[in-house]
Amino acid sequence: MGNAKLNPWVQYVVVIGMLILIAGSFTWMAPKEITIPIIAVPSAAEIASLIVIPETVIPEAKELDNKKVSDIWKIMFNDCYVDLEDEARETVIDEIDEDDLIEVIEDSLENFDKLKNLQLDDDETEVVINEIGFCEIDETDFGDDEDDKSAEVTLVYNFKYQDTFDSTWYKDSVTVTGTVEYDEGDFDDYDVELIYTI
Numbered sequence: 613m614g615n616a617k618l619n620p621w622v623q624y625v626v627v628i629g630m631l632i633l634i635a636g637s638f639t640w641m642a643p644k645e646i647t648i649p650i651i652a653v654p655s656a657a658e659i660a661s662l663i664v665i666p667e668t669v670i671p672e673a674k675e676l677d678n679k680k681v682s683d684i685w686k687i688m689f690n691d692c693y694v695d696l697e698d699e700a701r702e703t704v705i706d707e708i709d710e711d712d713l714i715e716v717i718e719d720s721l722e723n724f725d726k727l728k729n730l731q732l733d734d735d736e737t738e739v740v741i742n743e744i745g746f747c748e749i750d751e752t753d754f755g756d757d758e759d760d761k762s763a764e765v766t767l768v769y770n771f772k773y774q775d776t777f778d779s780t781w782y783k784d785s786v787t788v789t790g791t792v793e794y795d796e797g798d799f800d801d802y803d804v805e806l807i808y809t810i
Contacts, residue, residue: 678764682741689754692747697739699799700763704790705732707804713769716808717786723775733785736768745797761794786810 686693710730718724745761747754767788772781787809795801 678740678742685741685744689744689747689749691749692744693741696741696744696761696763699794700741700765700790700792701737701739703792703799703802704765704767704788704804704806707790707806708767708788713786713788713808717771717773717784717810720786720810721773721775721784723777724773725776726774728772728781730769730771733768733770736766736785738766740764740766742791745794758796761797763792765790765792784810
């Protein structure tokens with residue numbers, strides 16, 4: 613049987629069968645419809661509305677104790693400190709108007725009648741340096757010569773008074789707190805703020 617020839621009709625059937633098989637295989641391989649899910653992408657405004665920013669709480673700084681700083685300056689800049697301390701004390705004393713002081717006493721005490729012996733109590737006087745400003749020690753400059761100097765002076769005035777009900781003399785005191793600022797450290801150019809308390 614070596615070289616047997618196929619009948620042309622058989623050849624046609626075989627070729628048509630193969631074509632049908634090939635064409636059928638393409639339909640089996642036809643791409644299926646792939647569905648891609650639609651993802652909803654939020655807008656920038658929607659994203660921003662979802663961001664929660666926690667409230668920032670800034671702790672309050674403790675008030676600086678100028679008395680302690682003043683004590684340090686007294687050790688470091690003794691001559692400058694003493695000059696400023698003396699000048700501030702004298703400046704505040706000079707700025708106190710005795711009539712204003714008496715008026716504060718009269719307005720603060722109920723049934724006030726008479727006043728006597730209004731005197732400054734030197735033992736109760738206190739000066740706290742807030743800003744030492746420019747200082748020169750042993751030919752060494754500390755600070756800028758345009759730095760302001762500042763001090764808080766507390767003065768206590770003792771007095772006796774009578775009220776309108778009897779002739780008894782009572783003792784009391786008024787405290788004057790003066791904050792003095794020397795512009796650019798110039799002892800002739802200053803501002804003073806006075807607060808009176810009984």
